[in-house]
Amino acid sequence: xxxxxxxxxxxxxxxxxxxxxxxxxxxxxxxxxxxxxxxxxxxxxxxxxxxxxxxxxxxxxxxxxxxxxxxxxxxxxxxxxxxxxxxxxxxxxxxxxxxxxxxxxxxxxxxxxxxxxxxxxxxxxxxxxxxxxxxxxxxxxxxxxxxxxxxxxxxxxxxxxxxxxxxxxxxxxxxxxxxxxxxxxxxxxxxxxxxxxxxxxxxxxxxxxxxxxxxxxxxxxxxxxxxxxxxxxxxxxxxxxxxxxxxxxxxxxxxxxxxxxxxxxxxxxxxxx
Amino acid sequence: xxxxxxxxxxxxxxxxxxxxxxxxxxxxxxxxxxxxxxxxxxxxxxxxxxxxxxxxxxxxxxxxxxxxxxxxxxxxxxxxxxxxxxxxxxxxxxxxxxxxxxxxxxxxxxxxxxxxxxxxxxxxxxxxxxxxxxxxxxxxxxxxxxxxxxxxxxxxxxxxxxxxxxxxxxxxxxxxxxxxxxxxxxxxxxxxxxxxxxxxxxxxxxxxxxxxxxxxxxxxxxxxxxxxxxxxxxxxxxxxxxxxxxxxxxxxxxxxxxxxxxxxxxxxxxxxxxxxxxxxxxxxxxxxxxxx
Numbered sequence: 142x143x144x145x146x147x148x149x150x151x152x153x154x155x156x157x158x159x160x161x162x163x164x165x166x167x168x169x170x171x172x173x174x175x176x177x178x179x180x181x182x183x184x185x186x187x188x189x190x191x192x193x194x195x196x197x198x199x200x201x202x203x204x205x206x207x208x209x210x211x212x213x214x215x216x217x218x219x220x221x222x223x224x225x226x227x228x229x230x231x232x233x234x235x236x237x238x239x240x241x242x243x244x245x246x247x248x249x250x251x252x253x254x255x256x257x258x259x260x261x262x263x264x265x266x267x268x269x270x271x272x273x274x275x276x277x278x279x280x281x282x283x284x285x286x287x288x289x290x291x292x293x294x295x296x297x298x299x300x301x302x303x304x305x306x307x308x309x310x311x312x313x314x315x316x317x318x319x320x321x322x323x324x325x326x327x328x329x330x331x332x333x334x335x336x337x338x339x340x341x342x343x344x345x346x347x348x349x350x351x352x353x354x355x356x357x358x359x360x361x362x363x364x365x366x367x368x369x370x371x372x373x374x375x376x377x378x379x380x381x382x383x384x385x386x387x388x389x390x391x392x393x394x395x396x397x398x399x400x401x402x403x404x405x406x407x408x409x410x411x412x413x414x
Numbered sequence: 415x416x417x418x419x420x421x422x423x424x425x426x427x428x429x430x431x432x433x434x435x436x437x438x439x440x441x442x443x444x445x446x447x448x449x450x451x452x453x454x455x456x457x458x459x460x461x462x463x464x465x466x467x468x469x470x471x472x473x474x475x476x477x478x479x480x481x482x483x484x485x486x487x488x489x490x491x492x493x494x495x496x497x498x499x500x501x502x503x504x505x506x507x508x509x510x511x512x513x514x515x516x517x518x519x520x521x522x523x524x525x526x527x528x529x530x531x532x533x534x535x536x537x538x539x540x541x542x543x544x545x546x547x548x549x550x551x552x553x554x555x556x557x558x559x560x561x562x563x564x565x566x567x568x569x570x571x572x573x574x575x576x577x578x579x580x581x582x583x584x585x586x587x588x589x590x591x592x593x594x595x596x597x598x599x600x601x602x603x604x605x606x607x608x609x610x611x612x613x614x615x616x617x618x619x620x621x622x623x624x625x626x627x628x629x630x631x632x633x634x635x636x637x638x639x640x641x642x643x644x645x646x647x648x649x650x651x652x653x654x655x656x657x658x659x660x661x662x663x664x665x666x667x668x669x670x671x672x673x674x675x676x677x678x679x680x681x682x683x684x685x686x687x688x689x690x691x692x693x694x695x696x697x698x699x700x701x702x703x704x705x706x
Binding site: 231234280282283284336337338339390391392393394397398399400401402403404405406 | 416417418419420422423426428430431432433436500501531534535538539540543602620623624625685688689692
């Protein structure tokens with residue numbers, strides 16, 4: 142019991158540390174709003190003249206050049222998706238491909254037009270499913286077969302992207318390349334999942350992955366959230382703490398109420414007792 | 415259908431996935447790999463004089479695929495399977511035909527060349543998780559104990575014994591069905607029948623997490639069937655768990671006319687066995703500490 146309590150204590154301490162740092166920095170830099178205004182550069186050069194304020198300004202991520210800020214923001218948004226994935230997997234019982242893949246997928250969708258992201262995913266998955274059936278009779282070994290399937294699926298994506306351009310979606314490389322990369326990874330996982338556990342399993346896990354990434358999408362798209370994590374990266378002490386708490390949860394998953402549903406009622410023999 | 419409640423699961427002492435994973439943490443890592451490797455498990459069984467189906471040969475390299483003809487030799491029946499396969503995938507059951515071809519369990523006639531291709535697929539990892547390179551085992555086909563006649567339509571029934579700290583804590587008879595394509599895995603649609611540990615008598619079955627009274631293919635009653643050689647079944651399972659030094663392990667045993675033989679060990683045994691027995695595992699392994 143002691144060890145478990147200590148670990149829960151550490152987790153709680155991490156969460157508190159994150160909150161404390163946020164409060165401390167808000168106070169020291171005299172910038173009261175938790176979600177900073179869009180263009181805060183000018184104001185925060187002027188405010189706060191204490192040495193603490195200067196130190197905190199020096200470590201402020203928003204001193205970075207605009208492009209670097211964008212990258213760092215995306216990087217800092219990923220753990221939110223990872224936390225959501227861990228929660229949904231271990232507490233709710235949703236299955237996903239990998240732990241980071243759902244948040245990467247959300248990031249890809251956020252970077253591209255989400256509609257474009259969904260089209261790319263749909264094209265790649267359906268291409269991969271059709272090609273798998275078509276290529277089965279070639280009886281190729283696993284790695285070249287996966288390679289051939291992915292090659293052809295990506296080749297089929299080219300006309301799809303041309304069509305998306307015609308319909309007025311943004312299709313320049315900078316916007317949709319991340320989505321293409323992540324969707325290709327997901328498509329390969331679907332293929333391998335089908336080999337390992339069958340079609341139904343692969344579709345179920347794909348649905349879980351997509352569900353969590355769509356759930357995280359608003360957080361990734363919402364600029365205020367991005368500005369907040371860039372201003373206060375220390376909130377991820379809290380993320381770490383919450384992950385530790387989830388990691389120590391030995392109780393039932395919500396999905397197990399369904400899985401063990403046939404045990405919901407007493408069997409005749411139990412009723413006799 | 416009604417959902418279970420947390421309260422109900424707790425009262426039955428059902429072991430959930432999270433708690434199971436905590437228990438699996440206690441298994442020594444290096445023995446996990448051993449348990450998942452059928453070839454290594456067999457070697458260990460030989461060292462400890464635990465009965466297993468006779469091995470005709472192991473093919474490890476693509477250059478050796480041609481040896482399949484010599485290994486099969488004049489054997490009337492044989493099984494080809496991947497050492498790291500899971501869920502019964504990649505297993506080929508062969509019966510020799512007079513013309514020098516072999517009939518697979520699905521009725522297809524295969525030439526030695528086609529069997530060789532299957533072995534190549536196994537070696538390149540087609541059936542191992544994550545497509546890792548694998549070995550192909552060629553071994554004796556078990557002639558199932560005649561007592562199981564009314565309970566088997568397709569494939570070989572086996573007995574899953576769950577062993578915790580070298581003590582059998584729960585068991586289940588796994589009956590392949592046509593819907594499970596002859597495989598004995600519950601999630602592929604096989605029937606699981608809970609077994610009373612003391613007597614070796616079945617308690618009725620489940621299929622796809624739902625209760626069934628009769629075998630879906632043969633119609634035989636699933637309750638009240640007594641498994642022959644029951645003491646020996648528990649004995650071989652316990653001995654293998656000791657040899658593997660696993661804290662929590664599922665051992666699959668097949669029975670032929672002579673007695674039990676080890677089929678394989680499973681380092682990540684599923685939770686469905688609790689549904690088949692209508693009984694939780696927590697009562698047998700103690701509570702998992704819950705800080706919440």
